[in-house]
Amino acid sequence: MIPATFTYRRAESADHAVVLVGEHGDEAKLLAGGHSLLPLMKLRLAVPEVVVDIGRVRELSFIRDLGDQVAIGALTRHHDLENSALLARELPLLAHAAGQVGDPQVRHRGTIGGSLAHGDPASDLPAVVLALEATLVARGPNGTREIAAADFYRGLFETALEPDELLTEVRVPKPAGAGWSFQKFTKRAIDWAIVGVAAQGDKVALVNMGPTPLRATAVERALADGASVEDAAQRAAEGTEPPADLNAGPAFREHLARVLVRRALEESRA
Amino acid sequence: MKVTITVNGEQIQDDVEDRTLLVHFLRDGANLTATNIGCDTTSCGACTVLLDGESVKSCTVLAAQADGAEVTTVEGLAGPDGELHPMQRAFQAEHGLQCGFCTPGMVMAAVSLLKENPHPTEQQVRVGLEGNLCRCTGYHNIVRAVLAAAAEEEGA
Structure with a gap:
């Protein structure tokens, strides 16, 4: 698989990159490491006319x-x-x-x-x-x-x-010494997270539980109100819109979020 | 566009389409066909080469991105007199291959791994090769080969 044809432009500096994307607007895509963009271009899910390579900046x-x-x-x-x-x-x-x-x-x-x-x-x-x-x-x-x-x-x-x-x-x-944890549930080593959790102190964010990354606000509020880790983690799926795909449906993702948030909070407080 | 890449120590210049992938530059332009194309989706690692000394999947790098860089493929590992690289010798001695399709990428990933971590544990080897799939499932001997190569380099 190769991408559809495009014009390759190489930016020599950050300002040059801004000039180059400014010339082409919506038709241009910035290329850094390329490990998100190039796979999409090979699948024709992204078809930019101009690729501005900032890899040497x-x-x-x-x-x-x-x-x-x-x-x-x-x-x-x-x-x-x-x-x-x-x-x-x-x-x-x-x-x-x-x-x-x-x-x-x-x-x-x-x-x-x-x-x-x-x-x-x-x-x-x-x-x-x-x-x-x-x-x-x-x-x-x-x-x-x-x-x-x-x-x-x-x-x-x-x-x-x-x-x-x-x-x-x-x-x-810099966080003030609070514990942290990163939980990532995958079926195979190199896969994207089916669900993931990043916790820094009592701040908790969710991977793949909606169209954007999310803060687990219900969990954070419960912790602030003095709830136990176990009880707070039960609220991990509140306010989320987990997607359905080949790996998991929304209900399984909601379950994973509750379990992974509990593990994250336990680990970050250990 | 004109692209110049030093491949296995030899400067190779080619006039390529902007969209040319590094793996096609190597296979079609430089005529170095040991580097295989497996999944084409950055998953299997069969196309792994060293770019400026670090493992990359050459199906997900544009030739233009590698312009001016140094690339090593498995053809470039052996010495000028044909003496195999310690990693190649270890794969041979430990029978670290079955059908051989993943082997060039596996060897290059392993070389990069030992460069960053010369004394890995078995678990570190397994995790370090997570970007390379062997569909014969010959992982045990591959891991054994990498550990043997690490031991040999330590003794050398």
Whole structure:
């Protein structure tokens, strides 16, 4: 399988990438590691006329300690997140979850920015940045803006990014020592999560329980009201719209969410 | 577009369509057909090669993305005198293959794995090769081969 024909443009810098997507608007797609986009293009589910390759924009690959938060460049690969001593120390949930994405080959190519901007609710990292209450930084023709992770996901594969905007950075506040857990239920090792849970302290987010990654707000409210882990986890499926596919129907996903949230809360508090 | 990729130490230039995948550049352009195309969907790992020293699935990389990079395929592992790479020797000695279709990708994934973790446990080998499928289900001997190669490199 090969993608439909397109014109390949290579961005030399973040600003150049913004200019290139600005020229082509809706017809252009940004290519980072390509491990979400290229498979869709091979299946003709995505047929962009222009592909703007930002893979060489080194300025977007970094992990920096900013004091009370960590700044991560959008082109930082899962492999780099997984092996970062800074993240292991300050954001172990993100480092660990990045190491659960796909397989080693995928993690050598896939990037945090690509994963977040793709907007697939079955991806691991969108739920992680929700639980960590990260801020996403986008650059467009009119400059830079910040978008809270909670406002970023609008629908299935739909984000707050405009077609001429480039996600450049993720800023993650350092959690104050709270425990964490990442739970991922799959049938085979390299599959997407049938359901996943990211927990940082009492903040809980769900993978693949609706058209977007979700905060498990009913669980969080119950915990805030003093409920036990067991009781709070029973509310994990409230307010969700789990999809049905070959792997599982909504009822099984709701069950998985309750079980995985309980495990996540138990592990994060252990 | 013109693409120049150093494959197994040899610079190869080709004029390719923008949509050309690295695996087709290798098989059709460079005429290196050991790298197999299995699932075509980034799942099976048969097309695994090293891109700048790291394992990637070459069915999910554009040749244009690899422009200027160094690629190693299984044909490039043996020494100039034909002496097999320790990983190839270990696959042979431990019978780490049955039909052989997954073998080129499996060997390249294993080489990348030992580069990042020279002394893996058996479990780390199993997890480290999760991106490569063997439909003969010959995993036990494959894992044994990788552990043997790690032991040999340690002793060397």
